Amino acid sequence: MPTLKPTALAAAWDGRTLVMRRRWFCIIQTLLLGIMPLLLTGCFKDRGAEAIETDANGYFCQKCRGKMFTERKVFLEKCPKCKEDALAEVVGYRCAQDQHLTLRPKVSGPEGAAVCEQCSAQLKHALVQPHKKDLETWGASKVTP
Numbered sequence: 001m002p003t004l005k006p007t008a009l010a011a012a013w014d015g016r017t018l019v020m021r022r023r024w025f026c027i028i029q030t031l032l033l034g035i036m037p038l039l040l041t042g043c044f045k046d047r048g049a050e051a052i053e054t055d056a057n058g059y060f061c062q063k064c065r066g067k068m069f070t071e072r073k074v075f076l077e078k079c080p081k082c083k084e085d086a087l088a089e090v091v092g093y094r095c096a097q098d099q100h101l102t103l104r105p106k107v108s109g110p111e112g113a114a115v116c117e118q119c120s121a122q123l124k125h126a127l128v129q130p131h132k133k134d135l136e137t138w139g140a141s142k143v144t145p
Helices: 007-043 047-052 134-136
Strands: 056-061 069-073 087-094 102-103
Touching: 056 134, 069 134, 087 134, 102 134
Parallel strands: none
Antiparallel strands: 056 069, 056 087, 087 102
């Protein structure tokens, strides 16, 4: 009956452990590479999403010139003051030069061109949704239907 020499047994054992170590290394490496992007991007807020998130809906009546806002889930179709269908949604424009927020009704045409109230700069690509405190500072009153 042939007997294995101690060196042959040790070589066979080392070969099997080496294969197992490589397999575990590959498994752990694959898991880390799969989880890493989630860990790196999960904690940052997207600037685009931040610009459209709001806690209120602002309105400007083009007939009676009323400024009002509602809660985020409440939408108006007619002005509660004059009962006319002349409401325009209010949007904000953040100036890149002085960070001032200019609130205006969302309308098309020359009257819809946004200009910073402080430095008179053209506000292009600066659209943000105003928040409740911005609308209150602008002079809007809260409306509950």
